[in-house]
Amino acid sequence: MSGKIRAVLCGCGGICKAWLNPIAGFNDIEMVGLVDLNLESAEKIKQEFKLENAVTGTDLKAVLKKAKPDVVFDCTIPLAHPDVTITALKKGCHVLGEKPMAESMKAAQKMVKTADAKKKIYAVIQNRRYMDNIITYRDFIKSGEMGEITTLNADFYIGAHFGGFRDVMKHVLLVDMAIHSFDQARFISGKDPVSVYSQEFNPKGSWYAHGASAIAVFEMTDGVVLTYRGSWCAEGMNTSWECDWRAVGAKGSCLWDGGEKIKGQAASNAEGFFRTQKDFNLPVEKKLVHTGHAGLIREFVDCVKSGGTPQTICHDNIKSLAMVHAAVKSAETGKKIEIKI
Ligand SMILES: NC(=O)c1ccc[n+]([C@@H]2O[C@H](COP(=O)([O-])OP(=O)(O)OC[C@H]3O[C@@H](n4cnc5c(N)ncnc54)[C@H](O)[C@@H]3O)[C@@H](O)[C@H]2O)c1
Missing domain, CATH: 3.40.50.720 (NAD(P)-binding Rossmann-like Domain)
Structure with missing residues (x-):
């Protein structure tokens, strides 16, 4: 075209x-x-x-x-x-x-x-895949410098007063917001979901009708464990909209605040109760010409013209959505849910 x-x-x-x-x-x-x-x-x-x-x-x-x-x-x-x-x-x-x-x-x-x-x-649209910092973080984890990833933690605490459809929506955090965080987790770790146990609640003081907070533990492929703790009715000490992240590997750990700050450490020797830690050198590399919505719209239109496949094609994105709906099912039944796509 x-x-x-x-x-x-x-x-x-x-x-x-x-x-x-x-x-x-x-x-x-x-x-x-x-x-x-x-x-x-x-x-x-x-x-x-x-x-x-x-x-x-x-x-x-x-x-x-x-x-x-x-x-x-x-x-x-x-x-x-x-x-x-x-x-x-x-x-x-x-x-x-x-x-x-x-x-x-x-x-x-x-x-x-x-x-x-x-x-x-x-x-x-999963605009959070199109950020310079998430790509730096993902690429560092992929590089193997901190060893194979074993654990990923994501925290999301925001006090957002939207009004409108979200105020009355069921499972508002898991369905309307956590889709971003779960998709980010797949992007960062390169792993897909296997099972989930979750608890959803609407805390005292919540201005939403249902499910403004949730905690979920996912098993991902290759035995990686992902934890998610989130709330859309948390006043004070907010995280970024992109979550606070900790990735733990076999040799070291790396943190990302969802913004500009990425930092990591690994043991630099093999002796002592606490090993000496050395900092990873992690420059934030600017890579993208178009970020966020612009990045994805650009990629989509280019694919329409050339016959290519955008990275958030429905066949892939449904795996992130499956994490959402399995977490909802787990919260409703109180059971660990296997994730089948
Ligand atoms: N990617 C992001 O970062 C991000 C951020 C905010 C919202 N969103 C998503 O964007 C979508 C819209 O959210 P919003 O905050 O703009 O909501 P909104 O309520 O402000 O706007 C939705 C609009 O859609 C219209 N609408 C509803 N059903 C329609 C239909 N069948 N045909 C035509 N128009 C219809 C409504 O009248 C309204 O004007 C949601 O899916 C939300 O999750 C994504």
Whole structure:
């Protein structure tokens, strides 16, 4: 496919600006349609981003018919993702959609099947893979300098007052947020999930209706253990949105605060109760031309043009989603759950 890619964006709420800002800087994407259940939201975005040629509407099918796009960007709420994605795929469009794929594995599997049947790309926004620091951290762990990874700990403590769909959503932390952290854990460790035991709770003082906090222990492939402790209603001493990480290897450990700070140590001798520790030298390497949403949108559009496969293709991303739904099932049943994709 050559020339400009025609795109329709569905869901003109909070996150859509994180898409339209970078898109404005890509001269090979033409926004030809905007859809929202609330027409005013679509019109407002049309004006703000000066998208004079974009068709607006409340019904995706009708806008697709008029705008004839190559791709659909799904920025709707999680509950709407299956319908929006399947409608777009069936109309012959490639889809890049917001996380999480779906609120159930059954719905996500149907989305993957539809993408396969229609021979279209369906990829998911996991913008945290497109950060310079996570790549430095992942590459260091992969280098083997701290020995083979055995343990990964992720802590997420944020007091976020959103309002809107999250306030009433079931399993809000695990389904709407932990998908990012679980996908990061797969990216950092290079391991896939095997089983999980989790406990979910809505602590005293929570301003969410359900499941604002959770603790989960995953077994990953090659015996790696991943722990996740998270809360979306934690005031004070917040972590970054990207989590606080500790990776332990056979020879050393490495920490990342989710921001600029990465530091690690390993024993430098083989004697004494406590071995002498030497610091790893970990320069933060700037590698990416486009980061976050911009990085993934760029990769997706390049793949649509060249026939390539984005790294967050649905066939891979469903493994991160499986971690979410297994953690939910474990919390609901009180049992350790095997993760089958
Ligand atoms: N990747 C990230 O870092 C990140 C950050 C925030 C939100 N998100 C994700 O983005 C998605 C949207 O979140 P938000 O905060 O923008 O929510 P929001 O409620 O602000 O916006 C969602 C919009 O979608 C519209 N909508 C809902 N169902 C629709 C449908 N069937 N057809 C057309 N429009 C529909 C709503 O009217 C609303 O305007 C969620 O999946 C969320 O998890 C991702």
